[in-house]
Amino acid sequence: MNTSLSKVALITGGAGLGIGHGISEALAAAGWNLVITDRNPERGAALAHRLSKDGVKVEVVTVDITAPEAPTQAVEAALKCFGRLDGLVNNVGVGLVKKAGEVTDEEFQTLFNVDFLAAFRFVRAALPALINAQGAIVNIGSVHARLAAPQYALYAATKSALDAFTRGLAVDYGAQGIRANIVHPGLVASPQNGPLLTKLGVDPETWIKEFTSTKQCLPDLVTAREVGELVAFLLSKNARSITGQSIYIDGGTTTLLWNRTEKL
Ligand SMILES: NC(=O)c1ccc[n+]([C@@H]2O[C@H](COP(=O)([O-])OP(=O)(O)OC[C@H]3O[C@@H](n4cnc5c(N)ncnc54)[C@H](O)[C@@H]3O)[C@@H](O)[C@H]2O)c1
Structure with a gap:
């Protein structure tokens, strides 16, 4: 060990x-060991x-995260390989x-199993080690x-559920040192x-250009590494007073009331 x-x-x-x-790249660059x-x-x-490299160790656990035993397996791997767990992403x-009217029970269940139930189970399995x-x-x-878009009602619901869940965790476990x-x-x-x-039948380059020029304040798409750097900051001690927060990294998409090119 x-x-x-x-x-x-x-x-x-x-x-x-x-x-x-x-996220993996940003955390490895900040010296975290990863599971x-x-x-x-x-x-x-x-x-x-x-x-x-550079002293960073990475352990891979191959699982379907919706399997009930997957979270425990992953947390046990962290404790076995590294003896501790400091962050869960x-x-x-x-x-x-x-559209909601066309979604089957099976599709609903799969979506909520992956996007919400699995996250809840990973939190539950990781809490004792995280508190430690x-x-x-x-x-x-x-x-x-936060914002509605055509045909996204169910996906949006999973992310809103995760949003509320996160605030609840901050309230329930803050006193035990968890953010x-x-x-x-x-x-x-x-x-x-x-x-x-x-x-989906559109030209990617044209569609993305149109998206950034009308649906964002900023001209460039967000990069995965930028999301990773934000996650790394939130996991670090520099964020020791930040908890229960919903932080948007979207080039200003949620700041716009309507398309940026609209005059009125
Ligand atoms: N990509 C975007 O533009 C975007 C925008 C907003 C939010 N998000 C959210 O960001 C997160 C990451 O999205 P992404 O598109 O960048 O994906 P990603 O590239 O981070 O890939 C996700 C990984 O999850 C794995 N995976 C999927 N289902 C799994 C399962 N049941 N068990 C185990 N592994 C599984 C896949 O193999 C894949 O490697 C998601 O929660 C998504 O909803 C993405």
Whole structure:
């Protein structure tokens, strides 16, 4: 067992191509040891290989996070490999783009199992170790938690649930030294955007240009690494007085009342 004094963070979906990757990179750069859960073993192994340098150690736990035993497995891996757990980042989340009237019970259940139930279970499993280490939790929400968009009612509901859950955690566990915050990204630049937008029948470059010029105050998309740097800050002792907060990193999307190019 490695009982190194370096802090240890558990990141769900930490080997993802998008935000998960940005969070893993930022925390590794800040010297954290990592436990990453992902259901894709090859991607997990590749990320571990890339980030394991300069004294940083990365343990990959290959699980489907919706399995009831997955959270305990991941927390036990952290304690076995590193002897401690200082940070939990609930990053995994899946989307659902459909009007509420067309959503089946099965789709509803899958969405809430991944986006909310799993996050709750990871928190429950990690709390004893986090209290022991006086650690912190960061959940990953979305701008959809605050603003409505066509066909996003159910996805938005999962992120709003996570938002309220985060505040509740801050209230219930603050006295035991635990901080809990939620980061709400806007549209994040990711290699996944191109194929996804093409599948939806739009030209990715044109669509993104239109999005940033009308739906953001700032001209560039948020990067996954920027989200990661914010998460790293919130997990650090520099954020020791910040808890129960919903923090938007969205280039100003949630600041706009209407399209930036509209005159009136
Ligand atoms: N990408 C965006 O623009 C954006 C914007 C706002 C919010 N978000 C939120 O950010 C988070 C990360 O999104 P992302 O699109 O960047 O993804 P990501 O690239 O971080 O990848 C997520 C990872 O989770 C893994 N995963 C998915 N379901 C799993 C399961 N059941 N069990 C185990 N692993 C699983 C995938 O294999 C993938 O590697 C999500 O919560 C999402 O809702 C994303």
